[in-house]
Amino acid sequence: MSDRDTDGAVDPEGAVPAPVPFLDLHGVHAALRDPLNQAWSAVLGHGRFINGPEVAAFEGAFAEYCEAEHCVGVANGTDALELILAGLGIGPGDEVLVPTNTFVATAEAVVTVGATPRFVDVLPDTLLIDPDAAAAAIGPRTAAIMAVHLFGQMTDMPALSALASKHGLALIEDAAQAHGARFAGRRAGGGGVAAGFSFYPGKNLGALGDGGAVVSNDAALVGRIRQLADHGRSQTDRYGHEVVGRNSRLDTLQAAALHVKLPxxxxxxxxxxxxxxxxxxxxxxxxxxxxxxxxxxxxxxxxxxxxxxxxxxxxxxxxxxxxxxxxxxxxxxxxxxxxxxxxxxxxxxxxxxxxxxxxxxxxxxxxxxxxxxxxxxxxxxx
Missing domain, CATH: 3.90.1150.10 (Aspartate Aminotransferase, domain 1)
Structure with a gap:
């Protein structure tokens, strides 16, 4: 065994330096083990693994954190974007502007609802959507702009908001990588018509599995999304299904874990x-x-x-x-x-x-x- 570590510095004890992990999820959760165990025990105790009280509690806390009015938990971040589009009635015949530098889930959501992604270029310094490129890509079928807050940095929301207002477009935030980020003092989740968040374990606020949420100040939109995510179920009749929906709910256990990690x-x-x-x-x-x-x-x-x-x-x-x-x-x-x-x-x-x-x-x-x-x-x- 060499007496030098792998970056060339002398190791006086001749030890191989410990690896540096890309993401230290073990360390992230070590200090939270006790409260996470308590949350797990509480859910096991009441047994409401779907739509348990922890879901509503987390939804309220996360909406407040995002400085927004409403939050609905869903199964993952991709579903969050898709449900926002569906809730807005965006579908076949519509185009949605999407920065090409993003995870494919952003484009997947657009295609899944039947709309067409119109890819646009990004700025050379931040690698976030270029507002001028977005403006040049607007056409007669454009219905929305996806403001993707990539790498943890929000995109220029005032510029995109002005563009969306000028052309009557929906401004949707893909905030999957931006939990807690701000632009001009405003937090991710409160600048567009709605924002989709991912709680994939590696995110800044990560669940212990898959999870996601939609945050919005539009109560009617959130109501439609909540219905679509719960099989199109009527809000007044549990056995009535008024629209064709899907199954996309945030599990109680994941909500409990997220509520522990949010503070x-x-x-x-x-x-x-x-x-x-x-x-x-x-x-x-x-x-x-x-x-x-x-x-x-x-x-x-x-x-x-x-x-x-x-x-x-x-x-x-x-x-x-x-x-x-x-x-x-x-x-x-x-x-x-x-x-x-x-x-x-x-x-x-x-x-x-x-x-x-x-x-x-x-x-x-x-x-x-x-x-x-x-x-x-x-x-x-x-």
């Missing part, structure tokens, strides 16, 4: 921000973090950088036992599933897709770990 979300987000600030100080100059809009307050779901040679950088991280990811290597308009919706090249997203790399980031990430990642990157530089 520590801001603290966890601050820890993420501190880690990214440390990255910015210690990363080599050729490793460039994505930009932050001056009016944005990100929650840093991901620590995304652009590097000249991603393959070589990834090999160096692998050799050092450091986790990494790519979000996302193929823009949506170049994915085979959505190729028929690609109408033009989107050069900013296409160029960035060759160079983006996500570094380790968790609320538990230490300065020492950040420094180690940075040393490895420095040693692998061009």
């Amino acid at each position: 520590v979300l801001d603290e966890a987000n601050r820890a993420r921000a501190a880690a990214v600030a440390q990255y910015r100080k210690s990363l080599p100059a050729w490793c460039v973090p994505v930009g932050v809009h001056p009016h944005a307050e990100p929650v840093y779901h991901l620590a995304v950088v652009q590097v000249p040679d991603r393959a070589a950088t990834a090999r160096a991280l692998d050799a050092a036992g450091i986790g990494w990811g790519i979000h996302y290597p193929v823009p949506c308009h170049l994915q085979p599933a959505f190729a028929r919706y690609a109408v033009e090249p989107l050069p900013v997203a296409e160029a960035a897709a060759e160079h983006i790399l996500s570094l380790p980031l968790s609320p538990t990430l230490t300065n020492e770990q950040v420094e180690r990642v940075s040393r490895v990157l420095d040693s692998a530089g061009p």
Whole structure:
């Protein structure tokens, strides 16, 4: 065994340095084990595993957290977006503007309701939707704009809101990666007609399985979404089904776990921000973090950088036992599933897709770990 660690620094004890995980879910949950066990026991005790009291309690707490009026829990974040579109009556014949730099779930939701995604390019610094590109893509069939808050940073909501108002479009927030983020002082979830959140375990507010929510100030829309998500059931007659719906409910156990984790979300987000600030100080100059809009307050779901040679950088991280990811290597308009919706090249997203790399980031990430990642990157530089 070598007496040097994998980033080249001498280890006086000859020990192999511990790996740096891409996401430390074990550490995230360690401090919450007791309250999570109590929540589990409470649900086991009453046995209402569907629509138990924890669901309504979490819905109320999360709406308040998002500074919005209403919340309805659903099965996952993709369903949340799809149900918003369906609740708005968007479907065949309609187009929805979607930034091509997003997870495919955003586009999936549009296609699933029968609408057409119109992919648009992103800004070169933040890699979020370009409002000017969105404006240029509006046509006679455009019904909505998907404002995707990617990597934990909200997109320019005032610009998109003005655009939507000018053309009579619905502005929908895909806030799957932005729990607690703000733009111009306003939190994710309160700037559009509705917002879809994901509680996939790796999210800033993650469940212990799948989960999602819709947040909105529109009571009528939330009522329609709640009905659609519960088999189209009448709100006054349990055995009456007024519309064709689906089964998309937030399980009681997941709601209970989320309610335990919600009070520590801001603290966890601050820890993420501190880690990214440390990255910015210690990363080599050729490793460039994505930009932050001056009016944005990100929650840093991901620590995304652009590097000249991603393959070589990834090999160096692998050799050092450091986790990494790519979000996302193929823009949506170049994915085979959505190729028929690609109408033009989107050069900013296409160029960035060759160079983006996500570094380790968790609320538990230490300065020492950040420094180690940075040393490895420095040693692998061009």
